[in-house]
Amino acid sequence: MPVESLYPALERLLPQVRKPIQYVGGEVGSVTKDWDEADVRWALCYPDAYEVGLPNQGVQILYEVLNERPGVLAERTYTVWPDLEALMRTTGLPQFTVDAHRPVSAFDVLGFSFATEMAYTNLLTVIDLAGIPLFSAERSVAHPLVIGGGHAAFNPEPVADFLDAVVLGDGEQAVLAITDLIRDWKRAGQPGGRDGLLLRLATVAYVPRFYDVSYFPDGRISKVTPNRQGVPATVSKHTVMDLDAWPYPRAPIVPVAETVHERYSVEIFRGCTRGCRFCQAGMITRPVRERSISTIGSMVAGGVAASGFDEVGLLSLSSADHSEINEIATDLADCYEGTNVGLSLPSTRVDAFNVTLANELSRNGRRSGLTFAPEGGSERLRKVINKMVTEEDLIRTVSTAYASGWRQVKLYFMCGLPTETDEDVLEVAQLARRVIAAGRKATGRHDIRCTVSIGGFVPKPHTPFQWAAQCAPEVVDARLRALGGALRADRSYAKAIGYRYHDGEPGLIEGLLSRGDRRLAAVILAAWRDGARFDGWSEYFSFERWARCAESALASEPVDLAWYTTRERDYSEVLPWDHLDAGLDRDWLWQDWQDSIAPEGAAEVEDCRWTPCYECGVCSAMGTEIQVGPTGERLDGRRLLPVVGGR
């Protein structure tokens, strides 16, 4: 049965809202398929504003993968801003997709991509505006399946009551497997109803309702157990093992509206084994799987031609680590030299080699700013987090950068790391001054700058720091204030150093939602009913609201905000995500945690790409292996890659 477009009703509201273009779709690269020719239909949601959600690689990849399949239809939906939400509620207009403006409630699946926990209230807005019951238990066979994925979904317990199923890990193959399950179930006449479908799904995804959680009187979890036959005790993540076989996005959606990233991005490898102990992405995406230089070349050529973007981003968790990054940089720079297409490497370690790469990629572009992430202010602290960067490394790197013409260096740090003291943070100020001194020496000029950017550390599931006590926001804020004072103290440097910081309070709520359990559903619901929207945006976030809602919603529980955040866990405690398997051996994680806080100083972990395996557990548990080059291939730039514009 055809589904009517909601656009005529939406169109009447659009003159009354800000940036209406974000709601109309019609972008180059977007796809509108015939409703009746599809037998499985996905609505893909990035639960934030369009301007943030559109460039998201995960959604763009799944959108293409699904729409390429005959009989499958995928459309996108985003969280509407409060001005449109209010109008939709007064006029009764339900949540719509931006592609064909179909009602989200008419789809088979509503899939959410969670890059951050701060989007959980937006999840509720979308489900509610769609006219779908908020709680999974209240949905019938007539409602779409509500599925979550993305990095935050590695601990979906705080939103488990709102989700029907959760996909862990890479989505490319998982969404197709789920599509097949749904199609088969529909063709068989929907045996077992919604419950029957969820049972089938439990073979490829985590279905929270099939697991019971019980608690000790003191509030800790005693156990998590399946409550159905045939449901696995632990659910494993999905890992795509040949990135060359999945060269997406090929033809990205090109927004008409302004968005946060305006470029064609190609993921040059997935996974990272640098072993930074705070980094959830580096732990849950193992092992490293490189995309080959030739696939990267053809994706860039095709993606730039199809999109018209004038910037190419080479994405990964640590892009300079690709085994053929030199060749990739040189060949792409050769191809695009003189074309006004820019190349960028967003994620940079402190390493002089990265400056060489950045120089190559910016052959005739402006060298404005380079960003490095030492993360920890003192050398001791950098060992604690396993970020193996010495001060000499940093000074050598920034000297090279300034000498090559870069005028500004940005340095990223975290505050509130395990074992951190006031002095560790104050060392950032000394470091910044040495950076400026080195830059002035290297260039003989005074107009170079260094910006220090620092935010509060949030312990994340599936990392060695998952047991750590989160630093209280008052402590974080006091250290950030002290650092600000120290940076301004020396007048001969103060003007050359910029300072940006994030307050501690939003991080505490992120910490609550990151390491929380199912009891937080009541807190999230209370905050949302109290008006919480777009919590990742400082202009919308209210700490007072969250603290109040946590207190009231948890009043009858033996746990509270502090229990979830600033409390250290011990080895024996069942963590809310212990039944969700990223492949990491729990004992290895625990040992790495112990190594990091050892009183005699932290022990370091090497990268398994160039040292023997240290048995983090992922490859053996998941049947995967490291996939790195070199392939020895080169790009014949001028012929393989069409020259766009310019001479």
Place this chain on the structure above:
Amino acid sequence: MAEPAAQVPAVQHLVVRYAKRGKMRFASHRDVARVFERGVRRARLPIAYSAGFTPHPKISYAGGAPTGVASEAEYLSLALTSREVATHVRERLNAALPDGIDVIDVTEHAEGLKADSAAFGRLEASQWRVVLPGVTPAVAQRAVAGFLALDAAPVERHIEKKGVRILDARAAVVELDVLDGDTTTAGPDGGQRAAMTGLEDCAILRMVVLHTAPAVRPEDVLTALRERYGLVPSSPPMTTRLAQGSLALLAGTSAS
């Protein structure tokens, strides 16, 4: 330190007339600029770039229709580094642009749309059509007659981040009249509007408005009609720019 790349000089200027239709009427000036910058690259046109470290494609825009307002007569000019056939440029752009940003015509001009060029100088005024749902032509007629008899019609317009400005809506209006409210003849977007509003009454205004500085828009005229004569549509009005050009060209055409 790296030097900025030398840019190839322009050898041809093309003036492009394009429409902003359907859903794309909600694009802002900056949105439209983004669309064309990417569109010319997708169409592989030899667009010229400005010099310096952050080169920009050389595309000049005549004042665009406001966000939410459709248009059949927007203008921009492209500077190209090699000569192209105008009709081919139109076809290549239309293949590369999103539906609703539609190129109608491409013509060669010696200097393009530079502020002092002849092509730009001819864009003195615009003819607009405004569909007012829920307003009977008779009521609209009375309001229009009253408005036309005014010497001045100061209205306030709130400009984001700039505050309130006062404009004289009357001074810029050269012609204003009411057509019979038959939505099926309301032009490219009329059919859609008719589907939206059903069989509801509607009045259609046509007006010729001079390009003044600061610019008076049809919405300012509607503000005056609302405030002075209580002319309030039942749902948001639908405005379309039908033509831009010299006063001589536009005057006297709106009654047809």
